[in-house]
Amino acid sequence: MTAEVLERAAGVGGELVLRRDGGHYEIISNGVFLMDTRGGASERLLVRAAADGLPAPVRMLIGGLGVGFSLAEALTLPGVAHVTVVEREPAVIGWHRSLLRPWSRGALEDPRVTVRRADLLDALADPAAGRFDAVCLDIDNGPDWTVTPGNARLYEPAGLALIASRLTPHGTLAVWSAGAAPGFEARLRDAFARVEAAPVPVPRGEPDMVYLARDPSRPVR
Numbered sequence: 003m004t005a006e007v008l009e010r011a012a013g014v015g016g017e018l019v020l021r022r023d024g025g026h027y028e029i030i031s032n033g034v035f036l037m038d039t040r041g042g043a044s045e046r047l048l049v050r051a052a053a054d055g056l057p058a059p060v061r062m063l064i065g066g067l068g069v070g071f072s073l074a075e076a077l078t079l080p081g082v083a084h085v086t087v088v089e090r091e092p093a094v095i096g097w098h099r100s101l102l103r104p105w106s107r108g109a110l111e112d113p114r115v116t117v118r119r120a121d122l123l124d125a126l127a128d129p130a131a132g133r134f135d136a137v138c139l140d141i142d143n144g145p146d147w148t149v150t151p152g153n154a155r156l157y158e159p160a161g162l163a164l165i166a167s168r169l170t171p172h173g174t175l176a177v178w179s180a181g182a183a184p185g186f187e188a189r190l191r192d193a194f195a196r197v198e199a200a201p202v203p204v205p206r207g208e209p210d211m212v213y214l215a216r217d218p219s220r221p222v223r
Contacts, residue, residue, distance in 0.1 A: 005021040005022065007021050008021060008022055008101065013031070013091045013093055014091055014092075015149060015150040018030070018091060027039045027101060029068075029094070034149075036143070036149065038069065039069045041204070041205075042069075042071035044178060044204070044212060045068070045075070046075040047202055048178045049062070049064070049072050049075045049076040051212055052136040052174045052214065053174075056135050056173075057081075058081035058083065059081065059083030060079070060083060061132075061133075061134050061136075062084070062085045062134060062137075062138065063086045063087075063125075063134040063168070064076065064086070064088070065138065065140060066087075066088070066139070066140040066141035067089035067095060067106070067117070068094075069105050070098055070102055070105040070106025070109065071105065072138060072140050073085060073109045074105065074106050076138075077107070077112060077115070082114070083114065084115075084116070085109075085115050086115075086116045086118060086131075086134070088118050088120055088122045088125045090119065095110070095119060098110050122141055122156065126164050126168055127164065131168060132168075134168055134169060135169075135174070136175075137168060137169060137173070137174075138176045138177075138178075139156065139176070139177045139178065141156075144178070144180045144181055145177065145179060145183040145186035146183050146186065147181075157183075157186050157189070158189070159189060159192070159193065162190065162194075172216075174215070174216050175213075175214070176212060177215075179210065180211075182208065183211065186213070187213060190215045192219065193218060193219055194216060194217055195216070195218070196217050197213065197214065197216075198214040199211055200213075
């Protein structure tokens with residue numbers, strides 16, 4: 003069966019397409035498959051692992067709304083008091099008020115949620131954003147496979163230092179990747195004292211990876 007194109011949108015980073023394939027939806031960015039509503043185990047693990055062990059109330063930032071798995075899961079965690087979602091694409095936000103609403107479980111209307119339409123780097127650089135107990139990144143297919151070239155800065159030393167500056171002293175950075183990213187893991191280990199790499203099996207191909215980083219190695223000012 004050929005996937006049905008439901009909507010095309012001119013996005014900040016190029017063309018976005020929402021397709022339906024059977025009972026599921028897919029988001030395509032500039033002709034490249036980005037994500038779909040199948041599965042979601044690794045996205046759920048991302049936020050659960052980031053919040054694990056953190057004292058309540060937890061203030062969480064999620065980079066990337068996607069198909070809503072991460073946000074919906076975060077709101078099920080008893081310690082999570084507020085979630086800020088940074089999503090730069092208006093079309094993605096709009097789809098979660100319509101066709102994708104079941105997968106984010108109506109989270110955009112939850113009073114514990116703030117949706118900020120912005121580039122994640124700009125949002126992190128804004129001092130008014132404050133600090134977060136958990137920062138979860140799910141805006142790319144991984145550090146080595148970014149949706150747009152500019153996102154690569156997030157995974158470099160300067161980007162990791164910026165993220166660390168937005169973490170509370172006990173905070174956690176969690177990063178989703180569609181596969182192992184050894185170079186990124188090495189940069190994480192340079193920037194943080196504690197780093198874990200958790201593989202998540204998928205039906206086909208190499209496992210997804212969730213990287214967790216805690217305790218910045220250098221003082222954050």
